[in-house]
Amino acid sequence: MATENCFEEPYGNFSTIFGTTDIPEWEAILTIITLTFFILLTIIGNILVILSVFTYKPLRIVQNFFIISLAVADLTVAILVLPLNVAYAVLGRWIFGIHICKMWLTSDVLCCTASILNLCAIALDRFWAITDPINYAQKRTVKRVLLMIAGVWILSLLISSPPLIGWNDWPEPDVFQKQQICELTRRQGYVIYSSLGSFFIPLFIMTIVYVEIFIATKRRLRERAEAAKINVSRNQSALKKDEQQDRESVSSETNHNEKSGIPEAANGKTKGKTKKRSKEDSNTLKPILCHEDSLTDNCDNSSSSQKRNSVPSTSENNKAICTSTTSIMISNNKTNTKTVLMEPKKPGFMYQFIEEKQRISLSKERRAARTLGIIMGVFVVCWLPFFLMYVIIPFCPICCPSRRFINFITWLGYINSVLNPIIYTIFNMDFRKAFRKLLGFAQT
Template sequence: TIVEAHSQNFHLMSMEPQVNESDWGNHSTFVAIKVEVSDTPLWETLSTILVLSFLILITIVGNILVILSVFTYKPLRIVQNFFIVSLAVADLTVALFVLPFNVAYIILGRWIFGPKLCELWLTCDVLCCTASILNLCAIALDRYWAITDPINYAQKRTVTRVLISIFSVWAFSVLICLPPLIGWNDWPQNFEHSTPCRLSQEKGYIIYSSLGSFYIPLIVMTVVYIKIFVAMRRRLRERSSQLPAVAKASEPQLVVSVNRQGQIHYSHDGETTHNVTQFIEQKQKISLSKERKAARTLGIIMGTFVVCWLPFFLMYVILSFCESCPELSDKTKNFITWLGYINSSLNPIIYTIFNLDFRKAFAILLHCPSR
């Protein structure tokens, strides 16, 4: 690629399909193209590249650390963490195969990689983002069953069952992303210089994909997390009500003992009873603290998911069906799209920052002293 700058225009010599002689699927010749970026100041372009590249980097590093932690740190090698590994794989794939092309698309102002790669990129985008969201849903269901039916679910949560669940998540994601590749799309027959590389605008597919990728998982996660929160609140109240009973049991006890000669001795065992009771109280307070922290974590998980993805799927549906709605600027669309992508950066932080074992594993992998 040869780039020449003249005034404020960038001329890009690139391997690009010829416009007038070939359609969306057949391209054999390549011509020079001209990309206009004069409307964007240089400082803004460089700032955008730096910020987005940093987000890609932390997404890659964070999710690689999660995957390595589960496989290298023994306390984390438990079956329920396979869901987190699957989530990290989905988010890592987003960072490796989706985000770099999006950065180039934003900076250049048009798609320069040809129609076939556009189709594959969009398919990969839908596949990975859907898998990421559905993995979040699977994690929510796993936590719900573990909390509401701990004894029975512990027996059912086998490696085979978890792997089948993860396979189902990815299989369903394929069913969401595949239809445009086999004809359910409105992609143009002629791929011209100004042709945008965008998701299929077929109204039927928009409903199908948005329901499967976001709205149904959102409803499931909302109901599940509300039930988890209610169950935790109930358990917190039960634990709190037990503390006064334990304190009452700490009163000195009269101990009667008889020796071999038949003599009776009386003594107060208040100190021993007090020590045992103090230990029980401390354990219960620690348990209460952990459950409060878990409830707070659930709120953060759900809040982050909604903040990141709801704006995109509202935009995706509303702009496609509301013809009278004002068109959003490219910058606004890009910001909303990247807000969804940022969820892939935040997932490894949210799902590990509140877990001591993950923090220890990160410290070992990064050769940092753990606290």
């Protein structure tokens, strides 16, 4: 990334336990500890993601193949790229030879590009699943997803491989041995080509897609809130009609039993019918009150539902509301079958459920906005500084950033591979359960 004038910057000024280094011994030790921690965190986090999808049944759904591909890309960054970068950052010079340098740089571009393009593929998958859920649920087959993932890696290879076949300005072996500098090519054409394919085009796509997802999610939640209000209103009218019929029926049969001298116990069939009707009404209300999902949440957490829906279930609060709502209805059926049918003066509980549903919808909108904001914010903060530096330096002969600055900006991009498994799993309850199970924290 440095210009020719920057090659004159001296290195190897400090004698340390690691030999001659570019930085003082205390800084070298701190750098090694810090960067090693990031490497281990990246490896552990992405291995947990991969194992979670393969070992935890609720996560074995086709859309999570994108998450596996992202985790593999980030894992290869941690294994193939980062350790050599630690040595290069501490020593200030490349000691592994020109051939390993070329393969290291190619692996760097390949793995980081694959990570970014996988993020773009995940964004597109979510966009299609939310804006066209019915049709895309049929199109989202294993074959289609695997083809998209293969396309991500093939495109990454096409972006990273041109320097190996001549599109580079790498020095000759004897000059390289003298300079001991292993840097990405500064050929202006390749810099534009690779930066557009690796970052700027995916950034543009992700920005448009996530804005559309956010708008579509808000619109869908509002439409469902209005639909729920209409459905509950209709069911309330039907309930009032049934209540009136049941009161007349119970009253008529009671009077008939009193006149006929039939014991109260003989009236069990009527009570059984009333209880059955109450259960049917409860089942009618249940899908109305529980039919709610968003970018990260789904009220139904069954395996079959997860296969149909575009995004795995992750909302404990939403499921708790649905469970509590159903429990109230069932409890009323068991303890007092006349709570709904025999108290027409208290229909307000359904309006309370509607208000609660609207409150949940607004909460989900805020959570979706926060999730999308975090995804885009972390991605931009991590990679934008690096790619700006990558593009500016070849066109700016007087720009000569220090090695410390270059290392910092470069590692800021690498940190995105540390954060990806956190961002894409922390908002998903199933991944959290799988992590606790793998780490031995799950309750038996």
